[in-house]
Amino acid sequence: MYDLKLSKINLKQNSEVEEVExxxxxxxxxxxxxxxxTVVLRNNVDKIVATCSKAKTVFKCFAVSSDLQGEGVTSTLIxxxxxxxxxxxxxxxxxxxxxQNIDIFSSLNFKLVQKVEKVALLERGIYHIETVLKDIIDKYSIDLNKKRASIVMNCNPFTKGHRYLIEKAALDFEEVLVFIVQEDKSLFPFKERYExxxxxxxxxxxxKVIPGTEYIISSATFPSYFLRKEDERLRQYTxxxxxxxxxxFCRELNIRTRLxxxxxxxxVTRAYNVALKEVLKxxxxxxxxxxRKEFMGEAITASKVRDYIKKDRMKELEGLVPKVTFAFLNTKRGKEIVENIKKSNSPH
Known part of the structure; x- marks a missing residue:
C-alpha cells in the first residue's frame, strides 16, 4: 500500500537533524x-512520515503520520x-x-512500568523491574518483615551533608536503604561514588548501600535530572x-519512609522533592x-565541593567532606577526577 523506505539519520549532519526536528x-x-x-521512514517523495530514536537503552521521540497509524509502521521502527x-x-x-500509545507498544511485547498524565514508561528485554527487585532482596538479605526508611542520593561526591542525613536516619529507623544513583552522567563516576x-x-x-538501578533517577525515569531543564516536562518526569x-520499591521492599x-x-531537585511528597502519600x-548540615553558615552540597575543587581550594574541603572522600581525592584516581572537574564546564 505504501512505498516506504527506512533510513538512518546522520546526527552530525545539521540538515538531517533539522528535518527530524x-x-x-x-x-x-x-x-x-x-x-x-535516529531512524526514519520516508515516502516516495522522500518526505519523513515516521521516526523513532534511542538514547542508549531508552527508545524515545516516536512519531507516525496520522494516515499511517495502524499500518504496522511502529513495528518496523521498533x-x-x-x-x-x-x-x-x-x-x-x-x-x-x-x-495513548501504550496499547501499540504492548502489542510489540513491551510491558508497562508506570504512567502519569502525559508520559508512559514501558520496558522489554531479558529482565524487568520485578526481577531486579527480587535480586536486590536476595543479594542484600532484605528482611521483608521489617519496616524501613530509604534515601536516594547521587553523592557527586560524598559529603558531610550526605553522611549527616544517613546517620540521622540510622538513629531513627530500624533499617535504612541508601540507593546511589547509578546513571553515569556525573563528574564522579558511579563506581567511585558507590564505594x-x-x-x-x-x-x-x-x-545498606545499594546501586539505584535503571529505575531510580535515570535516563529512563527522570532525564530532566541530568538535563537540568525547567520545562513543561519536568513535572511529568518528577x-x-x-x-x-x-x-x-516501596511496595516490594517494605519502605515506609523516604528521607x-x-x-x-x-x-530541579526542589521540584523533585515536591513531587515525592505529593506522589508517595x-x-x-x-x-x-x-x-541540611551547614558549614560556616551555609548548607553543605556536592556542588559546593565541586566548586571548591574547580577553584583549587582543596585544603578547605576538610570542612565539607568526610575523611574517606578527602583521602580519595588525594589518590591517583582521585587526582584524575579532580583534574577533569577543573577542565569541565558541566554542573554535574
Whole structure:
C-alpha cells in the first residue's frame, strides 16, 4: 500500500537533524539532545512520515503520520531499534511515549512500568523491574518483615551533608536503604561514588548501600535530572520517577519512609522533592525533609565541593567532606577526577 523506505539519520549532519526536528514539532515533540541513533521512514517523495530514536537503552521521540497509524509502521521502527541495540550488546530497553500509545507498544511485547498524565514508561528485554527487585532482596538479605526508611542520593561526591542525613536516619529507623544513583552522567563516576558511600557509612550497622538501578533517577525515569531543564516536562518526569519508586520499591521492599535533604539551591531537585511528597502519600509512604548540615553558615552540597575543587581550594574541603572522600581525592584516581572537574564546564 505504501512505498516506504527506512533510513538512518546522520546526527552530525545539521540538515538531517533539522528535518527530524521539524517533523516532531507537528506532534508537539522535540528531538532530545542525548539521542545516539535516529531512524526514519520516508515516502516516495522522500518526505519523513515516521521516526523513532534511542538514547542508549531508552527508545524515545516516536512519531507516525496520522494516515499511517495502524499500518504496522511502529513495528518496523521498533524492530530496527531493537536490532541496533542488540548490535551494541543491549538486551533490555525502555520506551518513553504518550499514554495513548501504550496499547501499540504492548502489542510489540513491551510491558508497562508506570504512567502519569502525559508520559508512559514501558520496558522489554531479558529482565524487568520485578526481577531486579527480587535480586536486590536476595543479594542484600532484605528482611521483608521489617519496616524501613530509604534515601536516594547521587553523592557527586560524598559529603558531610550526605553522611549527616544517613546517620540521622540510622538513629531513627530500624533499617535504612541508601540507593546511589547509578546513571553515569556525573563528574564522579558511579563506581567511585558507590564505594565512597559504602566506606563512609560502614560503621552504621543498620544501613545498606545499594546501586539505584535503571529505575531510580535515570535516563529512563527522570532525564530532566541530568538535563537540568525547567520545562513543561519536568513535572511529568518528577512524578513518573516518584511513582515508580512508590509502586515498586516501596511496595516490594517494605519502605515506609523516604528521607530527603532540604534543597536550597537547585530548582530541579526542589521540584523533585515536591513531587515525592505529593506522589508517595498515595502509596502510604511518609516523606521527611531534613534541614541540611551547614558549614560556616551555609548548607553543605556536592556542588559546593565541586566548586571548591574547580577553584583549587582543596585544603578547605576538610570542612565539607568526610575523611574517606578527602583521602580519595588525594589518590591517583582521585587526582584524575579532580583534574577533569577543573577542565569541565558541566554542573554535574
Amino acid at each position: 521539524k517533523f516532531l514539532e507537528s506532534f508537539n515533540l522535540i528531538l532530545d539532545k542525548d539521542v545516539d541513533y 524492530t530496527d531499534l531493537i536490532d541496533r541495540s542488540f548490535n551494541e550488546g543491549i538486551y533490555h530497553n525502555f520506551i518513553f511515549t504518550k499514554p 565512597l558511600v559504602k566506606k563512609g557509612v560502614e560503621d552504621l550497622q543498620n544501613v 512524578k513518573l520517577d516518584a511513582s515508580v519508586f512508590g509502586k515498586y 530527603l535533604g532540604e534543597e536550597p539551591y537547585c530548582k 498515595d502509596y502510604e509512604v511518609k516523606v521527611i525533609e531534613l534541614k
